[in-house]
Amino acid sequence: MVLSRIILGLLAIAPMTGYDLKRHFDSTVGHFWAADKAQIYRTLARLVADGFAEVEKVAGAGAPDRQEHRVTAAGRAALAEWLSSEPERHVQRDPFLARVFFGADLGADGLRALFASRREEARSQLADFERVRAETAAADRGARLRLATLDNGIAHLRTELAWLEAAEGEFA
Amino acid sequence: MVLSRIILGLLAIAPMTGYDLKRHFDSTVGHFWAADKAQIYRTLARLVADGFAEVEKVAGAGAPDRQEHRVTAAGRAALAEWLSSEPERHVQRDPFLARVFFGADLGADGLRALFASRREEARSQLADFERVRAETAAADRGARLRLATLDNGIAHLRTELAWLEAAEGEFA
DNA sequence: TGCCACTAGTAGACAAGTCATCTATGAGAC
DNA sequence: GTCTCATAGATGACTTGTCTACTAGTGGCA
Known part of the structure; x- marks a missing residue:
C-alpha cells in the first residue's frame, strides 16, 4: 500500500518510467523507503490494472522503448484518500540492534566490529x-517539506553516531 | 533470517512457547523488531524442522498444553554463525515520512493532524x-547491552520529538 | 448460566519484499 | 571487434510479513 x-505521489510530480522511479528512490525517497x-x-503494473495510472509507450530514438507512467484522475483521488487516512504504525526493524541485543554472545571483538561497521x-x-540536502533548492512548500524529511534523517543519524560512540566506549 | x-537467541536465554515469545517480543525486542x-x-516450526530447536510438550495442569521450544547445539552454532556474519543493511521504512514527503498535497490542517498523531x-x-528501562536491572553484560538498545530507542525518540516540534512550527 | 478475558496454538489467504536471471539497445573503452 | 556499462523492462521462485478467523481450556464476574 505505502x-x-x-x-x-512521485508520478503526480512528474510522469516516469519504472527505471526513473528506481533511480529516484535510490537518491531521495529511498532514505526512508527503499524499493x-x-x-x-510489479506495483506499476498493478496501478495500471487498477486504473490509477496510464502507460504511454515512447519509442526510444535508438534506445529501448520507454513506458512513461502518469497518474489518472482516479489515481490522484486514491492518493488524496491515502494521505488523509489514518497513518500506518511505524515498525522499527533494525538488524543492527537485534545483533547488539545478543551482543554478550559476541565478545568484545565481535561487538567492536559490529559497532565499527554501523558507524x-x-x-x-x-x-x-547532507550532500542531497545541499543540492536541493527550497523552491516551494513541497520542496521545503521534502527538505524537512532529509533534516529528520540527518538528526537521527547524528543521534545514532553519538549513541554509537557512547556504546563503543562502554562495551568495546 | 533475522x-x-x-x-x-531468545530461546537460548530461556526455553519458551510461541505464546511466551509473542509476549516477549511485544514488551522488549518488539521495540526494534516486531513479530x-x-x-x-511458523518460524518456530521451521527452526524445529531445521534441527535448530526442539519441542517438548508439557501437559498443562488443566490449562492448554504448552509446547516448550529449546535450542539445540546446531541452533547455538547457527546463532553464533549469524552473529559473526556481515550485518544486514538497515532499510528505513517510515510511512510517516512518506506522508510528509507529499505533505504539500495535504494542506496545513492535514499536516497538523499528521504531526499530532506522530507526536x-x-x-x-x-x-x-523509559518504563521498561527503569524496570530492567543491569545485572550482567548481556543485560547492560539490552539496556543500551533501549537507550538508543530513547535517544531516537527524543530526536524525533524535537524534530516534530520544529517541523510543526514551520509547517502547521 | 452466560459472557468475557486470558492462555496456547493453528490455518489460510494474501500482500510485500528479495534475489537471480533474462532480453534488448546504444555508447564508449580497450 | 569485442567488452563493459547504462538504459529499459520483465519474470520466476522464494521468503517474510499481515490479517482474519478459528479451536479449546481456565478463571472471574454478575
Missing part, C-alpha cells in the same frame, strides 16, 4: 544526506 | 521505553 501510494526494481515494476554505514549515510 | 535468529503471532509459530505515538513509545 509503496504504491509513494509511487503514485526493489522488481517490486516497482561507517551511518557516516556515509550522513554524508549522503 | 527473525529466526532473534528467536533462536506477528502467525510468523512466530502522540512518539510520546507514548518514549514513556514505554
Whole structure:
C-alpha cells in the first residue's frame, strides 16, 4: 500500500518510467523507503490494472522503448484518500540492534566490529544526506517539506553516531 | 533470517512457547523488531524442522498444553554463525515520512493532524521505553547491552520529538 | 448460566519484499 | 571487434510479513 501510494505521489510530480522511479528512490525517497526494481515494476503494473495510472509507450530514438507512467484522475483521488487516512504504525526493524541485543554472545571483538561497521554505514549515510540536502533548492512548500524529511534523517543519524560512540566506549 | 535468529537467541536465554515469545517480543525486542503471532509459530516450526530447536510438550495442569521450544547445539552454532556474519543493511521504512514527503498535497490542517498523531505515538513509545528501562536491572553484560538498545530507542525518540516540534512550527 | 478475558496454538489467504536471471539497445573503452 | 556499462523492462521462485478467523481450556464476574 505505502509503496504504491509513494509511487503514485512521485508520478503526480512528474510522469516516469519504472527505471526513473528506481533511480529516484535510490537518491531521495529511498532514505526512508527503499524499493526493489522488481517490486516497482510489479506495483506499476498493478496501478495500471487498477486504473490509477496510464502507460504511454515512447519509442526510444535508438534506445529501448520507454513506458512513461502518469497518474489518472482516479489515481490522484486514491492518493488524496491515502494521505488523509489514518497513518500506518511505524515498525522499527533494525538488524543492527537485534545483533547488539545478543551482543554478550559476541565478545568484545565481535561487538567492536559490529559497532565499527554501523558507524561507517551511518557516516556515509550522513554524508549522503547532507550532500542531497545541499543540492536541493527550497523552491516551494513541497520542496521545503521534502527538505524537512532529509533534516529528520540527518538528526537521527547524528543521534545514532553519538549513541554509537557512547556504546563503543562502554562495551568495546 | 533475522527473525529466526532473534528467536533462536531468545530461546537460548530461556526455553519458551510461541505464546511466551509473542509476549516477549511485544514488551522488549518488539521495540526494534516486531513479530506477528502467525510468523512466530511458523518460524518456530521451521527452526524445529531445521534441527535448530526442539519441542517438548508439557501437559498443562488443566490449562492448554504448552509446547516448550529449546535450542539445540546446531541452533547455538547457527546463532553464533549469524552473529559473526556481515550485518544486514538497515532499510528505513517510515510511512510517516512518506506522508510528509507529499505533505504539500495535504494542506496545513492535514499536516497538523499528521504531526499530532506522530507526536502522540512518539510520546507514548518514549514513556514505554523509559518504563521498561527503569524496570530492567543491569545485572550482567548481556543485560547492560539490552539496556543500551533501549537507550538508543530513547535517544531516537527524543530526536524525533524535537524534530516534530520544529517541523510543526514551520509547517502547521 | 452466560459472557468475557486470558492462555496456547493453528490455518489460510494474501500482500510485500528479495534475489537471480533474462532480453534488448546504444555508447564508449580497450 | 569485442567488452563493459547504462538504459529499459520483465519474470520466476522464494521468503517474510499481515490479517482474519478459528479451536479449546481456565478463571472471574454478575
